[in-house]
Amino acid sequence: MTRTRADWEALDARTTPEGRHFIDGGFRPAMSGRTFTRVRPMDGREGASLARGDDRDIDLAVQAARTAFASGIWRRKDPGEKKKVMLTWADLIRKNGEELALLETLDVGKPVLASLNVDVRLCADGIQFYAEMIDKLYDEIAPTGPMSRALVRKVPLGVIGAITPWNYPMIIDAWKIGPAIAAGNSVVLKPAEQSSLSALRLAELAVEAGLPAGVFNVVTGFGEETGKPLACHMDVDMIAFTGSTEVGKLIMTYAAQSNVKRVALELGGKSPLVVFADADLDLAASAAAWGCFYNSGETCHAATRLIVERSVEADLIDRIREVTRREITLAHPFDPSAQIGALIEEAHMDKVLAMIAAGEKEGASRVFGAERALSDTGGYYVSPGVLRGVTNDMAIAREEIFGPVLCSLSFETEEEALAIANDTIYGLAGAVFTRDMNRVHRFSEELHAGTVWINTYDMASFSTPFGGFKQSGFGRDRSVHAIDKYCDFKTIWQQFS
Ligand code: NAI
Numbered sequence: 001m002t003r004t005r006a007d008w009e010a011l012d013a014r015t016t017p018e019g020r021h022f023i024d025g026g027f028r029p030a031m032s033g034r035t036f037t038r039v040r041p042m043d044g045r046e047g048a049s050l051a052r053g054d055d056r057d058i059d060l061a062v063q064a065a066r067t068a069f070a071s072g073i074w075r076r077k078d079p080g081e082k083k084k085v086m087l088t089w090a091d092l093i094r095k096n097g098e099e100l101a102l103l104e105t106l107d108v109g110k111p112v113l114a115s116l117n118v119d120v121r122l123c124a125d126g127i128q129f130y131a132e133m134i135d136k137l138y139d140e141i142a143p144t145g146p147m148s149r150a151l152v153r154k155v156p157l158g159v160i161g162a163i164t165p166w167n168y169p170m171i172i173d174a175w176k177i178g179p180a181i182a183a184g185n186s187v188v189l190k191p192a193e194q195s196s197l198s199a200l201r202l203a204e205l206a207v208e209a210g211l212p213a214g215v216f217n218v219v220t221g222f223g224e225e226t227g228k229p230l231a232c233h234m235d236v237d238m239i240a241f242t243g244s245t246e247v248g249k250l251i252m253t254y255a256a257q258s259n260v261k262r263v264a265l266e267l268g269g270k271s272p273l274v275v276f277a278d279a280d281l282d283l284a285a286s287a288a289a290w291g292c293f294y295n296s297g298e299t300c301h302a303a304t305r306l307i308v309e310r311s312v313e314a315d316l317i318d319r320i321r322e323v324t325r326r327e328i329t330l331a332h333p334f335d336p337s338a339q340i341g342a343l344i345e346e347a348h349m350d351k352v353l354a355m356i357a358a359g360e361k362e363g364a365s366r367v368f369g370a371e372r373a374l375s376d377t378g379g380y381y382v383s384p385g386v387l388r389g390v391t392n393d394m395a396i397a398r399e400e401i402f403g404p405v406l407c408s409l410s411f412e413t414e415e416e417a418l419a420i421a422n423d424t425i426y427g428l429a430g431a432v433f434t435r436d437m438n439r440v441h442r443f444s445e446e447l448h449a450g451t452v453w454i455n456t457y458d459m460a461s462f463s464t465p466f467g468g469f470k471q472s473g474f475g476r477d478r479s480v481h482a483i484d485k486y487c488d489f490k491t492i493w494q495q496f497s
């Protein structure tokens, strides 16, 4: 049964989200007693009150995480038992799906049905994927000769700090805490200040599922005040970060200036979607519209640069406009027809609108959309739209917009298309649409991106690694390989006589 807007409003009215830190198995206020208030992007109203963490709260959480790790209460548990706990956790996430979806939507303004059917589902699937790996990981014996036996053990690192963004909070949290906890580590998660609610509930559900206190802690607060002390902490072994390239660079300096903790970074993108004249243009139009506009363009791998062969550019943009009009309904996030909702906050909406204006000033022309919408709601909405006549030197082609704005650039030759596609500081993802299999081969080899899609966009599975090259960062989320980031090899050499 699909709930109506009134149903979600009623659920909202009777839900009081928990906004205190989750440390050592329970909720507690900030040591300073300070709080901050989230403004709901869907209607501009005051939302949850949250603990405003600082270095003292981080210290407390890191201590709890370290104590749990040192005790061995989790890492030394029987693998089958650990698996059961994490599978129960995944089930509890599904059982509490509507509440989690509501919390996510209150925080970030995406349609509540997307929160439920995509974010909650993929969060639970992520925890399950890593739960299922726990009793299938084997260590190695190195070929050192008959009189010695060298075990190559993969061991957890210890205390992992996770710093996550607001665009897919629950999904990205699962990408980090799933493999980190499955590998036997303890975690302190600092969610984005815009999106703490789902993380707090996930932590509560973890303990309900049987995860020992201290293994998973959540400290809420701002980047400088809460994220920085976590990344600078002398007793944190690794930081797993998703967010802006700017802060990713800071995380590396914090690691260098503190204890040489390891770092994994999933940063932004400016992903190209290249369309040749021989492509199935309807397929390409649908992929471009959904690839750029889904989640209101607040997606690190959004297809934000459409690089299209000049002879079909006008035709393709017409089709994109039609797909957008027909399928990508912008509406209040509680409205079941909404496919996209609000942007994260007023300042971000203003930034997106300013980038559109700057693009027009630099010579791009707005074909449709890309303007403020639904302002009577009090929320922060921008309609999906296309800018044409963009060249790769314009700021809108080089910098992340993180809004529902597709920039169309055109080309004449394959060589030119590839050069434009790769001419970016980022390397997260990209796509090519063509029927020419030789060209498919050339592009998939030469496009410098962590993921290359052929005649599709945004297809994903837990079985495929996700992450970038160049300034999109390093280290991969998802897949069996993600576990490696949270472990390291230990050699145990035994000599016989
Ligand atoms: P951000 O990079 O500042 O925030 C991401 C996380 O880092 C948040 O949890 C934040 O509290 C934390 N953080 C911020 N400053 C920190 C510091 N000095 N030390 C430790 N942690 C810190 O991203 P922001 O400001 O929310 O968004 C700015 C732009 O970044 C967006 O418009 C978008 O272009 C990009 N971005 C990319 C994301 C991705 O998925 N790769 C996600 C979010 C934003």
Ligand code: MG
Binding pocket: 223, 244, 247
């Ligand atoms: Mg920032």
